[in-house]
Amino acid sequence: MTFVNRSGKKLWIGGTVNKDELDGDSKNLKSLPVLKPGQSATVTIPEVKAPHHWRGKFFARQGCSGKPGSTFHCAIGDCGVFAQRCKTGEQPVSLAEFNFDKKETKAPWYDVSYVNAFSLPITIAPKGAEKVTKNGSCSQQGCRKNLLRCCPKGDRQHNSAGKTVLCVNPNRDATSAYSDAVKKHCPKAYAWSKQDQETGNRTMRQCAKCKGFVVTFW
Known part of the structure; x- marks a missing residue:
C-alpha cells in the first residue's frame, strides 16, 4: 500500500480496522507514515498470516501537534496520542x-x-492490474475534486480563521443535500451508507490480480 501526499499539507496517516473485527482478527497497523507535501511511503498489509485477512480503512490526519504518546492531538482525523498509529477510532473524515x-x-x-x-480528496488506484474490466473491476476510485467548496452551508466546520476544513454528513444512513452533493461531484465515492444498493452505483470495486494500491490524498 503506497500513500502519496499531494495535498500541500503535512499529513499523519491513520488506519483502523473495522469495528466488527473480533480479537484475534485484523489488527491495527503499528507504524504508519508521516508525509510532508509531495512525499510518499509504502507499507505492507499483513494478510499473509492468520487470520489471513485485513479489513479496515486509512485516512489523513491534519493539523497535528504535541508530544507523541502524551499530548499529541490532531485537529482533523484525530485517533489518539500516537503519531504513527491509532489508539482510538477516527473522527469523521475521508476514508480509503x-x-x-x-x-x-x-x-x-x-x-x-x-x-x-x-x-480531503482521495483516489485509490490498483498497481499491477491497471486494465479496467467491463464491470469496472480494477478501476480508480474516488476523485481529485475538493468537495469542501460544494458542501452545504449547514454541514461545514471551520477552523479558528473561519476557513472551511471539514464537511460532515448530518445523517450517514439517509440521503440528504450532503449525499446529493457528493454523488454529483464524485460518483465513484460513497456518499451515504446504503449507496451500494442503488442501481448503477459505482462505489465499491475489486481487483483480484492487483499487486498493491496507491492511495493519494489531494
Whole structure:
C-alpha cells in the first residue's frame, strides 16, 4: 500500500480496522507514515498470516501537534496520542477502505468513503492490474475534486480563521443535500451508507490480480 501526499499539507496517516473485527482478527497497523507535501511511503498489509485477512480503512490526519504518546492531538482525523498509529477510532473524515482476504477469490475489495465526512480528496488506484474490466473491476476510485467548496452551508466546520476544513454528513444512513452533493461531484465515492444498493452505483470495486494500491490524498 503506497500513500502519496499531494495535498500541500503535512499529513499523519491513520488506519483502523473495522469495528466488527473480533480479537484475534485484523489488527491495527503499528507504524504508519508521516508525509510532508509531495512525499510518499509504502507499507505492507499483513494478510499473509492468520487470520489471513485485513479489513479496515486509512485516512489523513491534519493539523497535528504535541508530544507523541502524551499530548499529541490532531485537529482533523484525530485517533489518539500516537503519531504513527491509532489508539482510538477516527473522527469523521475521508476514508480509503479495504477488504483483503486470502480466502476470497474476488478480494481485495476497495472504496473511497465520504459517508461520515469529507476532509480531503482521495483516489485509490490498483498497481499491477491497471486494465479496467467491463464491470469496472480494477478501476480508480474516488476523485481529485475538493468537495469542501460544494458542501452545504449547514454541514461545514471551520477552523479558528473561519476557513472551511471539514464537511460532515448530518445523517450517514439517509440521503440528504450532503449525499446529493457528493454523488454529483464524485460518483465513484460513497456518499451515504446504503449507496451500494442503488442501481448503477459505482462505489465499491475489486481487483483480484492487483499487486498493491496507491492511495493519494489531494
